[in-house]
Amino acid sequence: MAAQETAVQGTTSRWKKFFREVKAELKKVSWPTRQELISYSGIVFVSVITVSILIWLVDSLFNELLHLILR
Template identity: 40%
Template sequence: MGRLQRKKPDSKKKKAKSAAQEMELNGAPKKPAPAPAPKQALASEGPKGPAFWTNSVQFLREVRGELKKVTWPSRKQTVGSTAVVIILVAVISMFLGLVDMGLTEIVRLVIG
């Protein structure tokens, strides 16, 4: 999971869009956007640089906040659900075992 990204408010998007549209409508020549400056790689930044630790700490804080919002089942609910799962697994395994033995006998009669 990545961290949550904040979206720009719609008002800023509309203003930027309408200004560009006005320039096109007025016939003003468009200026090319300046080229972004090349990023210089620092020796301390990288997979294990400061950005990695900052992002990791932020992610763990967000995880802790989300876990506080979770509604955890009570001990009684957990024990009850576990018992239901164990009983269903036993019943289904017995059923599949009986079907397997029956099909095995049918195949033996057909072949032999």
């Protein structure tokens, strides 16, 4: 029974250490300002839309080429 208690205490202390270290690392992070976050989000949104349109165009082109080949 003592071995189980020791194992549980060891596991608990490892989790506590893990979360302490996570908290310490998060304090080191350089978080963006609200304006930077809005700007970066806009850039990501425009990039996703642009790449989506390009993929759609290439897919449409290949679809038409395939139809021409199979006719």
